[in-house]
Amino acid sequence: MSTRPLFVVAGIGNGSGTGAAAARLFAQKGYRVALIARNADSLNRLAGEINSAGGEAAGFPISDYSYGATLSVFDNIAAHKWSSAGSSSLRVALWNAGSGVWKPFLDVTEKDIKTSLQTNVTAAFAFSRGAVLAFKQNDIDERGKRGTLLFTGATAAIRGNVTTSAFAAGKFGLRALSQSLAKEFGKENIHVTHAIIDGGILTDRSSSYRDEAWINNPDLRLDANSIAKSYLYLVEQDRSAWTWELDLRPAHEKW
Amino acid sequence: MSTRPLFVVAGIGNGSGTGAAAARLFAQKGYRVALIARNADSLNRLAGEINSAGGEAAGFPISDYSYGATLSVFDNIAAHKWSSAGSSSLRVALWNAGSGVWKPFLDVTEKDIKTSLQTNVTAAFAFSRGAVLAFKQNDIDERGKRGTLLFTGATAAIRGNVTTSAFAAGKFGLRALSQSLAKEFGKENIHVTHAIIDGGILTDRSSSYRDEAWINNPDLRLDANSIAKSYLYLVEQDRSAWTWELDLRPAHEKW
Amino acid sequence: MSTRPLFVVAGIGNGSGTGAAAARLFAQKGYRVALIARNADSLNRLAGEINSAGGEAAGFPISDYSYGATLSVFDNIAAHKWSSAGSSSLRVALWNAGSGVWKPFLDVTEKDIKTSLQTNVTAAFAFSRGAVLAFKQNDIDERGKRGTLLFTGATAAIRGNVTTSAFAAGKFGLRALSQSLAKEFGKENIHVTHAIIDGGILTDRSSSYRDEAWINNPDLRLDANSIAKSYLYLVEQDRSAWTWELDLRPAHEKW
């Protein structure tokens, strides 16, 4: 009985953004897909969509991005009975959850700070722990990897700005985590990588408040499917040439 | 009745490190000094030492670096009756508190992460809020400032490494905060600055486990008094040439 | 009569490194390949190899990486009569030429500095000019590009070190050029990208002085073919998600 590769993603929003696009793409590439998010409806809808398209996906809702909940979901995933035959091997984990807050500093509340740090950093530690522990059980595959851990970063990961104190604190922290992990676990053939998304992504949400010129011009905004392709590329890098960090922005972005 | 400048520092350890050295130096320069730390004995000892030397210092112990405790200490400082005559104007605030953890990633506990984020980031937000709110009440002084907010950073603020995931996440986050504040409040003549301390500091603690060669060679380790002088220099920069960030390391440090 | 895409690469050494690997890969992908280097023998050998394998390549030797020689080779390429039918459209240009010098500073000669700056920077300006002028004549393709300009960078592009003053000055300069171009020409749908090669590449030359352990362990050294695949990926990024910079290093590299 064969072993099927498993892709885990946390953070799929309403199913129109990066996490969902990555889930669809990895499903097409033959991965089982475990979806983690707070919104069970979104999870079920996306899982259903992937399954209808011939993929194999399951949703794992969590109450919140606490450390404990985020870590324990890996146990749920490990215990899941997939409809197709064969065991699973967790090979790719994408931390795409996040919590943005854009406010002048004096408007930032204690809750804003704690939410940003919990979701952007603490939960990412738990997610990383779950992923790394699973990867360590894998054999090294033909590309020289036990697994790939992907982090979705942002401009705020490398630049603090006037309304981003709480958000940037979280995203800087996540970037630090990713670099530490990349250095520590590269030696064990675990690939850790961080993508700086530098621009707005076309999603249901951004479409609701952006103008037509932006929505309709692919030079101006990121396409979640294109980000997903970058993640696939990173996963497919062989052991001799791994990327820790790359930036992604639309062709016409001013930066 | 004149107004005296006030210097607030959080994080003085056992009185032999950067926070204490800065307290002594600013006291010598005529600042009233408010000391914040968890260890009341250290606070009282340092306050006594400064007062004996002709300065004016008071200790403000806090139970822990929670957001609330860190913020409310500013009320205590504002309400304090100083022995000399005249009101106080908070002009310099130094965030020197921190929480270091050096462990392989899989040994890092949920508590390690939360402690690092709370002390290195959340409490720094509270401290910044207290300082900025006080600074905004000040007139612009002859150097073009309402106040200076100093942050003690570390190598781990700019580089994650194999045993620093939790520490670097906190210190990266603090750096993000400092940059956001510098950009937002420079326009209001509030100077925010971040020092990257890139090396070991000679303190009672480091002396206890380092060898004589290191202890006795000023080319190998940072002197807390020298860091304090850098902080004084940053405070004295006039409005036309402010530094957000500088690094500080011993002459012979390998980097 | 159809138009065929053209790939131009400068810097192919003796045919066992990054430039040659990229030439082979783009030839396989259907690009005509124009090879630029100082060593005519290497050029002819590599062109012959590619042509024998069913590709279409031609060598364009230059006397040195002077500004004039580097720029004028684009005229030679434009005038070249390819054996197959159809005109060419320059779509990808890879600047892989470079000049490394590793010496203590006081051993660095005026000639070392000038050679590093001429090859690593001045010639790269000329190459960029040739490429950008050609790209501007192209239509925007189905990926949203007029062309992709790739630069091979190095660790020395982001960090000066004790024996790299002259080399790092050149590689920092090249990185500055690449960022300036990326910002200026992104708006015209020209994609400019910079790869930081952070480790040793397995080539005929490195094999001659490295030990067997290094040569035979794909976790320890970069494979030129893997770098080439990264370049192909960058070329294939669509307009909504372009990378300016990524790093590439072996899985076990210490960094």
Added chain:
Amino acid sequence: MSTRPLFVVAGIGNGSGTGAAAARLFAQKGYRVALIARNADSLNRLAGEINSAGGEAAGFPISDYSYGATLSVFDNIAAHKWSSAGSSSLRVALWNAGSGVWKPFLDVTEKDIKTSLQTNVTAAFAFSRGAVLAFKQNDIDERGKRGTLLFTGATAAIRGNVTTSAFAAGKFGLRALSQSLAKEFGKENIHVTHAIIDGGILTDRSSSYRDEAWINNPDLRLDANSIAKSYLYLVEQDRSAWTWELDLRPAHEKW
């Protein structure tokens, strides 16, 4: 007969900018001052001004910032007969010369590139060589230094932009040099430091094309005297806490 400290500066423009301000300040602090620039009239005027004010300065005009001319001026300085008694010990060297070019990339000429690289990089190598060789002959002073080598950097040292390809290539290169030197010569108690000047400086030239609001508002532009004070601070740092890099910008600068 005592030894007097000597300050050497290259790049004084018309005497109203950073180089001249530093010359005045170090003269006031008791340094002999050697002025290097291409404009003999400016040199003589500034030397005369410093001498009239009780300092001791001499001008060393050079024909251009070629490698040879820049290096050989150190011989001229060493051979100079100062009016006061006592030998000189070169203790501080400031590389403030530079060559700015702001043009769209396709307007940048071969000459622009070569001028930028020669002045911003090649000549800086020669200047560094002259300074380091002189510093190595010095005893370690009471601050733990044989000498301090200062570089004036710019925003363009850390960020390429749409009109700065040639300028940024030069300034990135200079920054690389400064970091390499800092790492190599720190071990010999030679302090190398780099200042990122991030904003416009009030000079005769900038006053001629800027509006009154900018000229008269010290929150908006850098004062050359304030930069000079920063340089003095860097020189006065003791061996336990050296800065390689700091940024300097006006309080209200947007960045």
